[in-house]
Amino acid sequence: RTFLLDRCSPDEDLPPTGTARTLFCSFLLNMVIPARSSSKAYLRGSGKSFSTQTLIAIFFGSSLLALSFLAGVFYNESTHYDAPLKSNLRGAATLKIPVSVVSDTLIDPNQDSTQEFFPDSTKHNQKKWGKIKTRPDDWVEWSFHDVHSEFKCSEHAHDHHKPLPDLAFWNYYRDTFKRVVDNDIEFDFVPPTEGYTMNGDGKQPYYAKISPGKGRGLFASRDIKKGGVVHDGNASDIEMSANDWRSMAFALPQKMACDFSEWTWTQQTEKGGPYKIFTAFNISILMNSSKDPNTMPKSSYSSKMYALRDIKKDEEILTDYKIYPTKWEKVGLS
Ligand SMILES: C[S@@+](CC[C@H](N)C(=O)[O-])C[C@H]1O[C@@H](n2cnc3c(N)ncnc32)[C@H](O)[C@@H]1O
Incomplete structure (x- = not known):
C-alpha cells in the first residue's frame, strides 16, 4: 500500500x-x-x-x-465470403468497431427468426417450413443442384398443397435477404401480395391462387386486352450473385429455400451480355409455364410481360419459361 x-x-x-x-x-x-x-x-x-x-x-x-x-x-476467415461481409459491415456500423475484426457470427446465418414473423410456435413453424440447414464449411462451392438435392426440393416441387405466400411470408423472406445479402436493398413500393404492372395502368392485373397440378399460380383479376402490360419484371426483379444465392438458400428454412430455388432463373439482359441470376420478392414469381402461353416479354432480354391475346378475368396467366434459358454454369452455380 x-x-x-x-x-x-x-x-x-x-x-x-x-x-x-x-x-x-x-x-x-x-x-x-x-x-x-x-x-x-x-x-x-x-x-x-x-x-x-x-x-x-x-x-x-x-x-x-x-x-x-x-x-x-478467431473468425478472420469470415472476411473471405462476400455475402456475409456485407452483413458484417452492418454489424460494424452498429457496434462502431473496425470492420476488419468483425466476425460473421455477429449475423448468424443459421439463426431461426421465424417466430418474429409467424405467430405459431417454433416447433409448428419448423413443421410448416422445415428447419434451417446449418451452413457447411464448403458452402461457397455448392451448386444449384447440390442445394436442390440436399434440401429435397423435388419432393417440395411436387407438393401441390403448398400454402399461398401471405404478407408474413413475404416480410420474413425479404427480411432474410436484407439480413444475409443486402441490408440496403429497397424493395418496390407495391405490396408483395398484389399483382401490378408498375406503370399505374389501372387495377391490379392478377392475384395468386392455387393452380391444380401446378402448385400456386397467377390469375387475371380483370379482363386484360391483347398487348396490355401484365407485369413489369424489369422494375421489380432482383439480381444477385452466386454467393448471394447460396447465402439465401442456407439462411431460409428448408421448404422456403426450395421455393427460393424454384423462384430463381438465369437471364441475359442484353445481346451477348453476361447471364445473371434473378428472383422476385412478390407474387409475380408464381407465374407458371405453358407451351401455349398467354403472356410473354417482347424479347428474352426483358421481363416486362405483355398479353399475347385477350385474357379473361380469372383465367390463369401463363408464360413460357423457355424464353429464359437456364445456365447455372454461366453464373457460378454449377
Ligand atoms: C416460378 S415457380 C411458379 C410457382 C409455383 N407453381 C409455386 O407454387 O411456387 C416454377 C415452378 O412451378 C411449377 N410449374 C410451373 N409451370 C408448371 C406447369 N405447367 N405444370 C406443373 N408445374 C408447373 C414447377 O414446379 C416449377 O418449378
Whole structure:
C-alpha cells in the first residue's frame, strides 16, 4: 500500500508519469482505496484526477476493443465470403468497431427468426417450413443442384398443397435477404401480395391462387386486352450473385429455400451480355409455364410481360419459361 501511495505523492518523482500517473492514481482513489479517508486525502493531494464515470468508460471501452480484436483473430476467415461481409459491415456500423475484426457470427446465418414473423410456435413453424440447414464449411462451392438435392426440393416441387405466400411470408423472406445479402436493398413500393404492372395502368392485373397440378399460380383479376402490360419484371426483379444465392438458400428454412430455388432463373439482359441470376420478392414469381402461353416479354432480354391475346378475368396467366434459358454454369452455380 505504501508502495502504491508513494507513487501518487506530489513530492515523489516515481513512475508512472503524466497521463498514466493520473489514471493510476484516479484508479486508486476511486476504486481501490475509497473507504480510507486518510488515503483519499493523501491521494487528492497528488494533483489531477479522473472521475469514476470516466474510469468506467475507459474500462468498458478498452474491454470492447480487446474483445472485438479477439473475435477478429478467431473468425478472420469470415472476411473471405462476400455475402456475409456485407452483413458484417452492418454489424460494424452498429457496434462502431473496425470492420476488419468483425466476425460473421455477429449475423448468424443459421439463426431461426421465424417466430418474429409467424405467430405459431417454433416447433409448428419448423413443421410448416422445415428447419434451417446449418451452413457447411464448403458452402461457397455448392451448386444449384447440390442445394436442390440436399434440401429435397423435388419432393417440395411436387407438393401441390403448398400454402399461398401471405404478407408474413413475404416480410420474413425479404427480411432474410436484407439480413444475409443486402441490408440496403429497397424493395418496390407495391405490396408483395398484389399483382401490378408498375406503370399505374389501372387495377391490379392478377392475384395468386392455387393452380391444380401446378402448385400456386397467377390469375387475371380483370379482363386484360391483347398487348396490355401484365407485369413489369424489369422494375421489380432482383439480381444477385452466386454467393448471394447460396447465402439465401442456407439462411431460409428448408421448404422456403426450395421455393427460393424454384423462384430463381438465369437471364441475359442484353445481346451477348453476361447471364445473371434473378428472383422476385412478390407474387409475380408464381407465374407458371405453358407451351401455349398467354403472356410473354417482347424479347428474352426483358421481363416486362405483355398479353399475347385477350385474357379473361380469372383465367390463369401463363408464360413460357423457355424464353429464359437456364445456365447455372454461366453464373457460378454449377
Ligand atoms: C416460378 S415457380 C411458379 C410457382 C409455383 N407453381 C409455386 O407454387 O411456387 C416454377 C415452378 O412451378 C411449377 N410449374 C410451373 N409451370 C408448371 C406447369 N405447367 N405444370 C406443373 N408445374 C408447373 C414447377 O414446379 C416449377 O418449378
